[in-house]
Amino acid sequence: MVLSGLRREMVLAAIDEFDELGRDAFLKLYGYRPAIGYFLLHGGRRYDSKAIAGVAHRGVGGRPLRPDEFSGGSATVARVLGDLGFEVTEPGQTAEVPSVEELLRKVESLKPAVSPATGAQKRHQPLTLLWAIGRAAQGKPRLRRWESTYRELGRLIEEFGLEEDRPNPEFPVLWLHHHGLWDLPGHTDVPAASGRPAQQWMKERQPDSGLRPWAYEIVTDREDIRARIVVRLLSAYFHGVDHNRLLGRVGLDAISSPTSRREAVVERVIRDSLLADQVKRAHDFHCQICGDRLALHRGFYAEGAHIRPLGKPHNGPDEPGNLLCLCPNHHVLLDRGMVTIQADLTVTDTASGASLGDLRVTENHEISQDHLDYHRQVIAKRS
Numbered sequence: 001m002v003l004s005g006l007r008r009e010m011v012l013a014a015i016d017e018f019d020e021l022g023r024d025a026f027l028k029l030y031g032y033r034p035a036i037g038y039f040l041l042h043g044g045r046r047y048d049s050k051a052i053a054g055v056a057h058r059g060v061g062g063r064p065l066r067p068d069e070f071s072g073g074s075a076t077v078a079r080v081l082g083d084l085g086f087e088v089t090e091p092g093q094t095a096e097v098p099s100v101e102e103l104l105r106k107v108e109s110l111k112p113a114v115s116p117a118t119g120a121q122k123r124h125q126p127l128t129l130l131w132a133i134g135r136a137a138q139g140k141p142r143l144r145r146w147e148s149t150y151r152e153l154g155r156l157i158e159e160f161g162l163e164e165d166r167p168n169p170e171f172p173v174l175w176l177h178h179h180g181l182w183d184l185p186g187h188t189d190v191p192a193a194s195g196r197p198a199q200q201w202m203k204e205r206q207p208d209s210g211l212r213p214w215a216y217e218i219v220t221d222r223e224d225i226r227a228r229i230v231v232r233l234l235s236a237y238f239h240g241v242d243h244n245r246l247l248g249r250v251g252l253d254a255i256s257s258p259t260s261r262r263e264a265v266v267e268r269v270i271r272d273s274l275l276a277d278q279v280k281r282a283h284d285f286h287c288q289i290c291g292d293r294l295a296l297h298r299g300f301y302a303e304g305a306h307i308r309p310l311g312k313p314h315n316g317p318d319e320p321g322n323l324l325c326l327c328p329n330h331h332v333l334l335d336r337g338m339v340t341i342q343a344d345l346t347v348t349d350t351a352s353g354a355s356l357g358d359l360r361v362t363e364n365h366e367i368s369q370d371h372l373d374y375h376r377q378v379i380a381k382r383s
């Protein structure tokens with residue numbers, strides 16, 4: 001049939017062109033009507049699958065196909081694209097378009113079991129996601145043989161799970177599958193994520209598995225989203241765990257992969273946001289100068305402000321003692337040296353020297369006198 005010579009890179013070229021022109025112009029240019037139901041999902045976005053396949057055909061026959069030249073129906077297009085490793089929705093499936101927002105929403109709605117002993121949330125699901133995100137970050141294939149998944153994930157859960165937990169990597173994989181994040185290609189009778197029969201099913205089928213294609217693409221392509229997810233998982237589920245060690249174990253550690261500068265930047269972002277996150281939580285998101293806290297839909301908002309600025313020429317360190325939890329206004333005023341903090345932790349207006357009250361402190365967040373001193377001597381003096 002007509003589409004049989006299609007290759008993956010031809011489809012990706014058509015997707016690029018779709019992105020460049022925009023949907024309306026792309027469809028109009030090649031004479032396609034908007035798709036109903038059959039959409040190709042790529043990079044968290046959706047594309048009219050028949051139009052993409054037709055335009056991709058340029059790589060086979062030298063010119064794009066017109067919509068009336070296809071021998072098969074839309075289902076055929078979906079099968080051809082599916083064979084090339086793309087995810088294509090079917091009619092009735094399109095209510096939920098996987099996107100960055102969808103991925104974040106799914107990550108925020110994990111439902112780990114709770115330890116009856118301590119009330120702590122079990123870590124199987126977040127560890128499974130961290131393991132998969134680490135693989136994506138290292139450019140490893142999306143799907144992994146069950147034997148290897150079972151072994152690697154099992155070890156990770158043993159090392160970083162709650163003390164009383166058994167590894168049982170079958171359960172998080174099955175749960176994430178039903179949650180819409182995990183792919184078990186070729187299996188339609190996937191059991192619920194509990195009990196012996198579920199473990200038996202995995203043992204018999206030995207399924208290849210991994211993140212769903214759209215989710216894998218997002219965490220591969222979007223460093224910022226990857227960092228957000230990792231920060232979210234670490235801060236929600238791994239209190240009292242050595243985050244750096246865990247990041248290192250799942251391949252998200254800059255130190256263990258010095259070959260890639262790009263990685264180093266991302267993992268630095270992750271660590272910085274984690275640190276700031278800890279400081280903000282210590283103050284429950286209240287500004288340490290005015291006490292305000294901003295309420296947003298998803299919770300409270302505050303900023304982690306460095307007292308001695310990072311980078312040249314100040315070279316301030318990234319450590320809790322050099323961080324304050326501030327509202328956006330006071331963050332700017334501190335950065336510009338318009339307010340400064342005295343050794344006795346009173347906050348003063350730089351211009352007038354008037355006191356603005358005491359800095360709000362909390363016992364588990366100690367502030368470095370050296371950095372406050374630097375701020376007074378260098379940052380506030382300049383302004």
Ligand SMILES: [Zn+2]
Pocket residue numbers: 287288289290291292326327328329330
């Ligand atoms: Zn404030």
